[in-house]
Amino acid sequence: AVAGAAALVFAVVRGSGGAAVEPIELADMDDRALYQAARPVVLGDTAAPVKVVVFSDFECPYCGQFAAQVKPPLKQEYVDAGRAQLVYYDFPLGGAHRHSFLAARAARCAGEQGRFWEYHDVLFGRQSRWSRSSGAPVDDFVEYAAELRLDRAAFESCLRSERYADVVTANRMLGDRLGVSGTPTVIINGRRLSNWSWGELKKAIEEAAGA
DSSP: OBOOOOOOOOOOOTTSTTOOOSOOOOOOOOHHHHHHHHOOEEESOTTOSEEEEEEEOTTOHHHHHIIIIIHHHHIIIIITTTSEEEEEEEOOOBTTBTTHHHHHHHHHHHHTTTOHHHHHHHHHHTHHHHTTOSSOOHHHHHHHHHHTTOOHHHHHHHHTSSTTHHHHHHHHHHHHHTTOOBSSEEEETTEEOSOOSHHHHHHHHHHHHHO
C-alpha cells in the first residue's frame, strides 16, 4: 500500500463521539525532537543486539499478514530470547484506510493499561470487520477493550478524546522523514528490507547479530 501525503490537520468526524480520527497539526521539529515525540512501542530487551523496526498501519492487509505470520515466530525465537527487540511505529496511511489513525490511537489507549500488544493482535485479527465500517468504529474498539478485560470506562474516555493524536501524528511524520512510503516497512539495525517474509527476516536478523 503506497502512502499519499499526510494532511496534518485535526479532524473529528460525525459519529466519532469526539474521538480524533486524523493527524493533527504539529510544529516543525528537528530529527531528535521528532524521534522523541514519536514514542514507539517496544517489545523485548533494550539491550538486545538487533532492533527490528516496523512501521505499520492497522488497516493494511499486508500488515495483518505480518502480525499473524511473522510477529509470532519473531517474538518466540528472538524477542523472548533477548536476541532482538521489536520497535513498533504507527504509520496510518489515510485515504482509503480511513480508520487507521483511530485504530492506532485505540491501541495506544490499550497500552495505558499494559495491553498494547494484545489489542494490536485483536485489531489485526478483526481487521476485515471494523475496517468496513461506514463511520468511525469507536463502539467496536470499545467492545474489543472490554473483551480484553480492560477498564472499559478509562479506555473509552481515552478513545473519545484527542489523546495520543500528537504521538500517532509524530509517528507518521517520522516515517515520512525516513522515506517510508508503504506498510509494513521493516528496518533491521538500519537496513531496510525489501522482503519481510519470515525466512528473509530471520536471515537478516542472523546477519545483523553476527555483524
